[in-house]
Amino acid sequence: MDTSVSANTKTLKVALLGAGNVGSQVARILLTDASALAARTGARLELVGIAVRNVDAPREVEIPRELFTTDASALIRKADIVIELMGGLEPARTLILEAIEHGATVVTGNKALLAVDGPTLYEKADAAGVQLSYEAAVAGAIPILRPITDSLAGDKITRVMGIVNGTTNFILDAMDSTGAEFADALAEATRLGYAEADPTADVEGHDAAAKGAILASLAFHTRFALEDVHCEGITGVSAGDIAAAKEAGYVIKLLAIAEKISVPTGGQNNDDGGTFTTGVSVRVHPTLIPREHPLGAVRGAYNAVFVEAESAGELMFYGRGAGGSPTASAVMGDVVSAARRLVLGGPGRSDSTIEVLPVLGIDAVKTRYYIGMDAADQPGVLSKISALFAENGVSIETMRQTVHRERDASENGSAASAELRIVTHRASEAALAATVEAINGLDIINSVTSVLRVEGV
Numbered sequence: 001m002d003t004s005v006s007a008n009t010k011t012l013k014v015a016l017l018g019a020g021n022v023g024s025q026v027a028r029i030l031l032t033d034a035s036a037l038a039a040r041t042g043a044r045l046e047l048v049g050i051a052v053r054n055v056d057a058p059r060e061v062e063i064p065r066e067l068f069t070t071d072a073s074a075l076i077r078k079a080d081i082v083i084e085l086m087g088g089l090e091p092a093r094t095l096i097l098e099a100i101e102h103g104a105t106v107v108t109g110n111k112a113l114l115a116v117d118g119p120t121l122y123e124k125a126d127a128a129g130v131q132l133s134y135e136a137a138v139a140g141a142i143p144i145l146r147p148i149t150d151s152l153a154g155d156k157i158t159r160v161m162g163i164v165n166g167t168t169n170f171i172l173d174a175m176d177s178t179g180a181e182f183a184d185a186l187a188e189a190t191r192l193g194y195a196e197a198d199p200t201a202d203v204e205g206h207d208a209a210a211k212g213a214i215l216a217s218l219a220f221h222t223r224f225a226l227e228d229v230h231c232e233g234i235t236g237v238s239a240g241d242i243a244a245a246k247e248a249g250y251v252i253k254l255l256a257i258a259e260k261i262s263v264p265t266g267g268q269n270n271d272d273g274g275t276f277t278t279g280v281s282v283r284v285h286p287t288l289i290p291r292e293h294p295l296g297a298v299r300g301a302y303n304a305v306f307v308e309a310e311s312a313g314e315l316m317f318y319g320r321g322a323g324g325s326p327t328a329s330a331v332m333g334d335v336v337s338a339a340r341r342l343v344l345g346g347p348g349r350s351d352s353t354i355e356v357l358p359v360l361g362i363d364a365v366k367t368r369y370y371i372g373m374d375a376a377d378q379p380g381v382l383s384k385i386s387a388l389f390a391e392n393g394v395s396i397e398t399m400r401q402t403v404h405r406e407r408d409a410s411e412n413g414s415a416a417s418a419e420l421r422i423v424t425h426r427a428s429e430a431a432l433a434a435t436v437e438a439i440n441g442l443d444i445i446n447s448v449t450s451v452l453r454v455e456g457v
């Protein structure tokens with residue numbers, strides 16, 4: 001006997017917008033796990049309709065045809081909970097605003113919309129006293145937003161570092177394990193369905209930046225927009241960079257990093273013992289991390305978020321970053337949480353934005369760097385380069401040299417070039433930029449082949 005649903009059990013009407021990869025799996029869970037969901041929430045979750053473009057399109061799961069409609073607005077007006085899984089900016093934005101106006105709780109996985117218009121939506125939801133949840137928008141199945149906003153609410157987060165884009169992790173991992181160049185690894189990712197036909201948002205880091213802005217906003221109780229995120233993609237990462245990183249014990253990952261830092265109020269290079277400004281740096285860039293770091297072990301298209309908090313210390317959240325079923329799990333977590341609140345009553349819980357910390361640009365960040373360069377193989381090269389680093393206040397941790405005798409050999413057969421790879425101690429962006437500029441001006445340098453940041457040491 002099903003004891004979870006009695007005659008007195010409240011019914012909550014659920015409207016689903018979209019029945020694609022994720023929406024169809026959410027419909028499956030709502031239709032097949034109804035009693036378990038009722039037991040967990042204390043309410044019957046009744047799927048009242050599913051808005052799609054084409055009601056006759058084939059679906060991945062069996063869903064009664066009468067649930068489908070093309071009239072999303074009419075569906076929203078019937079609902080207590082609206083789940084938006086259409087994707088894209090419009091009509092998703094208008095429909096979410098309609099749901100908020102109607103007083104419905106909203107659950108979405110639409111990272112693209114939140115990146116562009118999140119602040120407007122959060123404010124409208126706050127003003128209307130309704131809950132807007134979006135666990136699925138960051139790192140697919142991984143429960144990361146609720147741990148940050150609820151479980152760690154009594155702690156102080158100092159840093160969040162995430163592999164939050166499966167496509168780029170797949171590409172970098174393939175380059176690391178096979179020695180392939182970026183273009184070949186991207187072609188393989190496309191062939192296997194890990195990369196979209198237009199991979200720009202992934203490989204240029206825009207998708208990771210959207211998620212970085214969300215993670216930073218929740219971790220540091222301040223609203224950050226997409227334009228606050230310093231963003232560099234992985235298109236410039238070469239097989240040579242990957243091989244050099246590997247040889248030095250590192251792996252290259254595209255990381256979204258959000259951290260609270262204090263800088264001298266007059267700027268990073270004005271460390272005169274005066275006042276300090278505390279702010280948040282949010283950045284996405286290819287990063288060398290030690291192979292033994294927990295993020296170094298994240299393979300293929302998996303995602304992971306590494307959180308550092310004052311009392312909890314280091315935490316790592318790992319799992320599938322995409323896929324219909326995994327993402328539906330995150331959506332349903334938000335739905336169950338919303339249903340429980342609706343059963344108990346009380347206003348929607350909005351994200352805390354009590355701190356209003358300033359955004360600190362990449363210039364405020366001090367980190368370690370990896371620099372690869374192609375130099376003439378002449379006596380005194382290493383000492384000239386070391387002297388330039390010292391003059392610019394950047395201290396070298398390790399320097400490796402590989403001589404290429406076969407390349408550019410002169411007539412008498414002597415070697416002509418040497419590959420140098422340097423890892424520095426922590427330095428400011430400005431000091432590093434000045435060092436690289438000075439190195440580029442040396443006649444013994446053929447080219448600076450890469451400059452990458454190093455984290456997790």
Ligand code: NAP
Binds near residue numbers: 321
């Ligand atoms: P999808 O497979 O493209 O499905 C989109 C659904 O929305 C389809 O059912 C489509 O209807 C419907 N739809 C689109 N435009 C519509 C319109 N103008 N009017 C009515 N219906 C419309 O998308 P998805 O992969 O499920 O992703 C959904 C959302 O979840 C996106 O915001 C995405 O970023 C997010 N997300 C996805 C994943 C993932 O792994 N897929 C992971 C994390 C987050 P038809 O079926 O009739 O065409």
